[in-house]
Amino acid sequence: xxxxxxxxxxxxxxxxxxxxxxxxxxxxxxxxxxxxxxxxxxxxxxxxxxxxxxxxxxxxxxxxxxxxxxxxxxxxxxxxxxxxxxxxxxxxxxxxxxxxxxxxxxxxxxxxxxxxxxxxxxxxxxxxxxxxxxxxxxxxxxxxxxxxxxxxxxxxxxxxxxxxxxxxxxxxxxxxxxxxxxxxxxxxxxxxxxxxxxxxxxxxxxxxxxxxxxxxxxxxxxxxxxxxxxxxxxxxxxxxxxxxxxxxxxxxxxxxxxxxxxxxxxxxxxxxxxxxxxxxxxxxxxxxxxxxxxxxxxxxxxxxxxxxxxxxxxxxxxxxxxxxxxxxxxxxxxxxxxxxxxxxxxxxxxxxxxxxxxxxxxxxxxxxxxxxxxxxxxxxxxxxxxxxxxxxxxxxxxxxxxxxxxxxxxxxxxxxxxxxxxxxxxxxxxxxxxxxxxxxxxxxxxxxxxxxxxx
Amino acid sequence: xxxxxxxxxxxxxxxxxxxxxxxxxxxxxxxxxxxxxxxxxxxxxxxxxxxxxxxxxxxxxxxxxxxxxxxxxxxxxxxxxxxxxxxxxxxxxxxxxxxxxxxxxxxxxxxxxxxxxxxxxxxxxxxxxxxxxxxxxxxxxxxxxxxxxxxxxxxxxxxxxxxxxxxxxxxxxxxxxxxxxxxxxxxxxxxxxxxxxxxxxxxxxxxxxxxxxxxxxxxxxxxxxxxxxxxxxxxxxxxxxxxxxxxxxxxxxxxxxxxxxxxxxxxxxxxxxxxxxxxxxxxxxxxxxxxxxxxxxxxxxxxxxxxxxxxxxxxxxxxxxxxxxxxxxxxxxxxxxxxxxxxxxxxxxxxxxxxxxxxxxxxxxxxxxxxxxxxxxxxxxxxxxxxxxxxxxxxxxxxxxxxxx
Ligand code: SF4
Ligand code: SF4
Numbered sequence: 001x002x003x004x005x006x007x008x009x010x011x012x013x014x015x016x017x018x019x020x021x022x023x024x025x026x027x028x029x030x031x032x033x034x035x036x037x038x039x040x041x042x043x044x045x046x047x048x049x050x051x052x053x054x055x056x057x058x059x060x061x062x063x064x065x066x067x068x069x070x071x072x073x074x075x076x077x078x079x080x081x082x083x084x085x086x087x088x089x090x091x092x093x094x095x096x097x098x099x100x101x102x103x104x105x106x107x108x109x110x111x112x113x114x115x116x117x118x119x120x121x122x123x124x125x126x127x128x129x130x131x132x133x134x135x136x137x138x139x140x141x142x143x144x145x146x147x148x149x150x151x152x153x154x155x156x157x158x159x160x161x162x163x164x165x166x167x168x169x170x171x172x173x174x175x176x177x178x179x180x181x182x183x184x185x186x187x188x189x190x191x192x193x194x195x196x197x198x199x200x201x202x203x204x205x206x207x208x209x210x211x212x213x214x215x216x217x218x219x220x221x222x223x224x225x226x227x228x229x230x231x232x233x234x235x236x237x238x239x240x241x242x243x244x245x246x247x248x249x250x251x252x253x254x255x256x257x258x259x260x261x262x263x264x265x266x267x268x269x270x271x272x273x274x275x276x277x278x279x280x281x282x283x284x285x286x287x288x289x290x291x292x293x294x295x296x297x298x299x300x301x302x303x304x305x306x307x308x309x310x311x312x313x314x315x316x317x318x319x320x321x322x323x324x325x326x327x328x329x330x331x332x333x334x335x336x337x338x339x340x341x342x343x344x345x346x347x348x349x350x351x352x353x354x355x356x357x358x359x360x361x362x363x364x365x366x367x368x369x370x371x372x373x374x375x376x377x378x379x380x381x382x383x384x385x386x387x388x389x390x391x392x393x394x395x396x397x398x399x400x401x402x403x404x405x406x407x408x409x410x411x412x413x414x415x416x417x418x419x420x421x422x423x424x425x426x427x428x429x430x431x432x433x434x435x436x437x438x439x440x441x442x443x444x445x446x447x448x449x450x451x452x453x454x455x
Numbered sequence: 456x457x458x459x460x461x462x463x464x465x466x467x468x469x470x471x472x473x474x475x476x477x478x479x480x481x482x483x484x485x486x487x488x489x490x491x492x493x494x495x496x497x498x499x500x501x502x503x504x505x506x507x508x509x510x511x512x513x514x515x516x517x518x519x520x521x522x523x524x525x526x527x528x529x530x531x532x533x534x535x536x537x538x539x540x541x542x543x544x545x546x547x548x549x550x551x552x553x554x555x556x557x558x559x560x561x562x563x564x565x566x567x568x569x570x571x572x573x574x575x576x577x578x579x580x581x582x583x584x585x586x587x588x589x590x591x592x593x594x595x596x597x598x599x600x601x602x603x604x605x606x607x608x609x610x611x612x613x614x615x616x617x618x619x620x621x622x623x624x625x626x627x628x629x630x631x632x633x634x635x636x637x638x639x640x641x642x643x644x645x646x647x648x649x650x651x652x653x654x655x656x657x658x659x660x661x662x663x664x665x666x667x668x669x670x671x672x673x674x675x676x677x678x679x680x681x682x683x684x685x686x687x688x689x690x691x692x693x694x695x696x697x698x699x700x701x702x703x704x705x706x707x708x709x710x711x712x713x714x715x716x717x718x719x720x721x722x723x724x725x726x727x728x729x730x731x732x733x734x735x736x737x738x739x740x741x742x743x744x745x746x747x748x749x750x751x752x753x754x755x756x757x758x759x760x761x762x763x764x765x766x767x768x769x770x771x772x773x774x775x776x777x778x779x780x781x782x783x784x785x786x787x788x789x790x791x792x793x794x795x796x797x798x799x800x801x802x803x804x805x806x807x808x809x810x811x812x813x814x815x816x817x818x819x820x821x822x823x824x825x826x827x828x829x830x831x832x833x834x835x836x837x838x839x840x841x842x843x844x845x846x847x848x849x850x851x852x853x854x855x856x857x858x859x860x
Contacts, residue, residue: 012504013460013487020461042523044554048465051793055469060774060797070555073527091773103459104523104555107493138459139489139524209803211843213778343460372487393467396481413469 015373015393017317018343019411020138022100023049024146026063027175027410029098029132031199032154033220036064036094040081040112041102043067056411057178057205057419059217064088064097068104077105078115085119089129092215095223098150099133106137130223132157142344144319147175148242151198154226155247159255163231169281170235170257171197172247174264174321175410178206179420180428187274187425190290191282196225196232198247206419230255234281236274238264239321240356241347263356264321264424266432267329268298271425294426301430302333305437309387310334312440315380315401316365317341317373317390318409320349325423326389326408327365328356333433337365338383345370373397387440404439408432456485457501457532458522462554463487470811471595475620484508488524497530505539505547515623516546518569526553546623548572560641567645570617570626574650577624579631584683586612587676588629590647591638592663592818594619595811601819602663605673605698609691610684617643630654634679636661636672639726663818664809665730665826666737670695698820706737709827714739716787716834719804721746721769721777723792725754727809731790732761738827743784744777746770774798782844787834803842805833 026037026049039046046065054061066084068077085097101112112133120128134153136146151172173184181202188195203219229235229251237248240263248259265274272295275287286292314337316326327337342349350367357364368379377397388398388405392413398405412418422428441455456463467483474480486504488497501519509517517539521532532549540547548569552562587606592599599619606613614632615625629635635647635658647658659679661672677691718740720731725747732742745758746769758768767780774795781789781804788805789795799806807829809817815825839845 010507011500012507013463013485014508015467015483016460016464016485016487018460019464020459023461042555044523045461049461052465054797058797058800060801068555069557070526070553073523073555103461103488103493104527107524107527137490138461139493142460207801209842210801211803213774213798213802215775396468 009371009375013372013374016343017341017372017376017393018142018144018319019052020045020049020103020143021136021141021146021149022102022138023052024143024148024175025098025100025134025136025150026050026146027053027143027201027205028147028150028154028199029096029100030061030204031197031201031220032096032098032226033204033218033222034093034095034129034216035220035223036062036088036092036097036216038064038066038084038088038097038099039102040066040077040084040099040110041068041104045102045104052411055413059205059207059419060213061205061217062092062215066105073104073108076108077110078118081110081112081115082119082122085131086123089126094129094216096130096132098154099131100136100146100150101134103137103139106135106139130158142319144175144321144344145243148239148246151247152245152250154198155229156250156254158223158226159230159251160227161230161255163228165231166228166233167194168196168225168228168232169193170229170232170248170251171195172235172237173197173424174238174242175319176238176264176424177419177421178202179422180424183422183424183427187291188278190288191278191284193278193282196229197221198226198229230257232257235259236277236281237261240264240324240352241320241344241349243347263328263352264325266325266423266429267332268295268302268426268429269332270325270328271295271429274425291426294430298426298430298433301433305433306334308437308440311336312386313338313383314387314389315339315341315376315383315385315394315403316388317376317394320344320347320352322409323390324349324352324356327353328360329429329432330389331357331361333436335387335436336363337361338385339376339380340365340367341371341376341379342369343371387436389436404443406432406436406439456483456520456522457497457525457530458485458488458520459524460485460487462522470593471814472593472619472811473597473600474594475600476622479512479514493524493528496528497525498535501530501532501535502539505535506542509539509543509545509547514545516548516573518548518550518566520550520552523553523555526551526555546573563642564645567643567649570646571649573623573626574646575627575630575654577627579628582614582628582631583612584633585610585680585687586614586632586634588614588632588635589616589619589638590635590643590658591641592616592619593811596814596816598663598816598818598822601816601821605694605819606676608694609673609677610687611676611680617646630656632656634659634676636676638663639724662726662730664727664822665734666699666820666823667733668730669818669820669823695820702820702824705824706827709831710737710739712831712835713827716740717743717784718830719744719777719781719784719786719789719791721748721772721789721791721795722809723748725750725758728754728758729761732758734823734826735830737823738830740787740830742766743786744769744780746772778802787839788830803839803844805830805836805839807833 029035029037046063050063066080134150198221200221204217235248235251251257252259260277265271312335314335330337385401385403391409422431463483463485468481536547536549550565550569552565599616615629637647639662662668677687728747744767789799790807793810
């Protein structure tokens with residue numbers, strides 16, 4: 001079932017199931033070495049997004065802003081943007097400034113490309129950082145679009161057509177956790193591949209305790225590596241609903257680099273697809289023994305746990321690429337996804353889910369795009385959900401349904417360690433699977449008057 | 456919130472403000488403006504959204520916030536609100552809160568202007584002389600209730616609390632209260648002034664944080680009513696005495712551990728800094744670094760006076776400077792704003808704050824005990840042994856080695 005004619009989204013939005021576009025762009029820029037995200041707009045947008053991101057990662061994060069006032073909105077924000085970048089240079093000595101527009105500057109029609117061109121001319125005598133800009137009005141799209149557009153902008157605006165050919169493989173992992181990125185880098189290396197992961201938030205958004213304050217957290221994809229991506233041997237990007245102008249396709253189109261687009265590699269089939277690609281890229285005949293063992297243990301766990309999860313009715317919500325991967329995973333462990341909700345629209349989500357669940361899920365879930373939590377709740381009311389997967393924002397609904405919420409994605413504001421949750425490859429899948437089984441066991445245990453000590 | 460999705464999303468249910476009734480404040484309503492609304496105007500969507508939400512939730516009034524974009528595309532908020540008010544029969548009040556129009560202060564003023572339209576629209580004949588409004592408290596973790604209980608024990612009637620656990624019906628008759636007590640943050644100071652001007656009801660500034668300020672505030676209120684109720688002072692003194700009696704043994708227990716530990720205080724206003732210095736004294740702690748972002752020259756002179764010699768006094772410091780001071784004084788706990796928390800933690804310093812996300816009441820006398828508990832939980836934790844700035848004392852782990860690339 002992919003669209004219920006009876007369902008209509010309300011005009012008003014209550015508890016949105018999406019965040020705004022520049023937030024995603026800021027997250028992506030945070031994964032570049034020495035980069036400072038910069039919002040061209042009012043101060044309030046930057047302040048709020050920064051706080052929101054901090055609450056998830058629990059790391060010091062700055063987002064600069066051109067802090068436009070009312071009169072700038074009338075006369076154009078160019079001067080403030082230039083001044084703002086100079087300030088950022090003074091305060092942070094960044095190697096890159098990632099400028100994202102906001103609703104305000106898009107509406108007044110500021111041409112960031114032009115303003116930045118002027119900026120480079122005006123201040124050419126200074127040692128300027130690289131400045132990448134991306135158009136991210138929130139009245140179009142969601143944080144997920146902002147993230148993808150920023151990654152695309154980084155590649156498109158920085159890749160050096162003259163770069164030498166290299167053996168590097170580009171990896172565009174999308175919005176996965178810092179722990180996922182660490183894991184992915186290990187996996188690539190285990191195959192003998194040298195990845196350039198963009199963005200690489202593994203250290204910038206999950207760093208160690210420090211003795212001395214760092215104005216910009218260390219780690220991240222070096223700008224020089226982004227510039228050299230045009231010479232990469234291949235690229236891999238995660239996301240079932242990525243746009244046509246994704247970073248991977250940009251490399252393919254402009255530099256003839258072969259791109260593999262994969263679903264976020266969650267679940268056995270998802271992880272298999274990744275490992276197949278890695279075998280191909282590395283020339284290995286089959287995956288290294290340690291992954292065979294991981295895979296084998298995962299299958300073993302699927303078997304050991306199958307009865308706890310079978311037939312449970314699940315609601316899944318969040319950003320589009322994640323919900324597709326989660327639904328595909330639930331389908332293969334015998335959970336019945338009944339409802340998939342996302343604030344994103346027009347990305348072929350239902351078709352992606354259908355394709356991802358082919359052969360393992362007899363009855364497809366209802367897929368609702370462009371919804372808020374009010375719509376999701378209304379839809380779920382008659383579905384008696386027994387399991388919920390998504391970010392923290394659905395907590396009150398899961399609680400009302402008396403169903404355990406397995407927190408995945410962004411933001412996780414009501415649990416500890418969201419930045420360390422893993423979802424990719426066999427290892428990440430194992431972690432998620434264990435969490436799901438345990439949540440169901442715990443529910444059974446605490447609901448039971450006996451309180452079984454042996455389940 | 457009339458605007459694109461983000462403006463509303465980031466404030467959804469992040470505060471610890473409690474309600475004794477419905478919990479509409481925990482939902483986030485927005486028009487989620489899209490491109491076509493930006494081009495053709497957002498008024499029709501706003502109207503439809505308001506009608507839908509008012510029908511769904513049947514509120515007593517609706518406040519409609521404008522965002523930067525709305526200011527820009529020129530939607531006539533006032534007109535839409537009037538139309539919806541006529542159709543639904545409830546007050547629908549525009550709050551002109553475009554972010555680019557200024558700072559938080561302007562936002563406060565916009566909200567006060569909107570709320571003031573409700574004031575004076577209900578009968579106040581049954582409000583007793585001994586009555587007050589609690590302004591500028593958000594009922595974080597039930598703090599307003601704590602204060603309210605004190606006031607009632609003093610013999611006062613609380614007419615309205617704004618905005619913590621606030622009610623439209625109370626606001627309508629808030630001009631009937633004899634005195635408006637305005638908490639120092641200033642969010643509702645404008646409202647108090649408007650009421651004073653139009654209805655002649657005076658206001659006084661109060662603070663519910665820390666033992667001294669708490670007691671002083673209650674005495675101030677008691678004094679105000681002393682000629683109308685000669686007994687009120689005695690009741691207040693008794694209240695303060697019994698409350699203190701209740702918390703002192705607990706404080707003493709924490710003090711035993713905390714004696715001689717060091718704190719750094721870096722907060723918004725100087726007023727709060729003073730109050731924190733006093734609080735730390737009760738815990739036997741030294742404030743080794745103190746500063747505020749908005750302090751005046753006078754404030755700093757006064758800070759120098761009340762602190763111990765050797766205390767570092769900072770004005771508007773950047774994180775690098777703050778770090779130097781914290782290191783130099785080897786402080787055990789840092790009190791700052793939300794901004795400073797991740798920095799403090801990253802550098803391995805304990806942290807306490809008074810932000811609106813908190814789920815523990817810090818106001819009132821019992822709040823002092825909670826504050827002590829918070830400080831204690833941070834200062835006494837053994838985890839600081841492992842953070843880089845202290846680890847070197849224990850072992851040579853910080854040594855650079857060839858593996859660090
Ligand atoms: S657009 Fe304006 S109203 Fe919205 S968050 Fe930004 S500053 Fe605030
Ligand atoms: S104006 Fe746009 S970018 Fe800024 S917070 Fe609102 S929705 Fe987000």
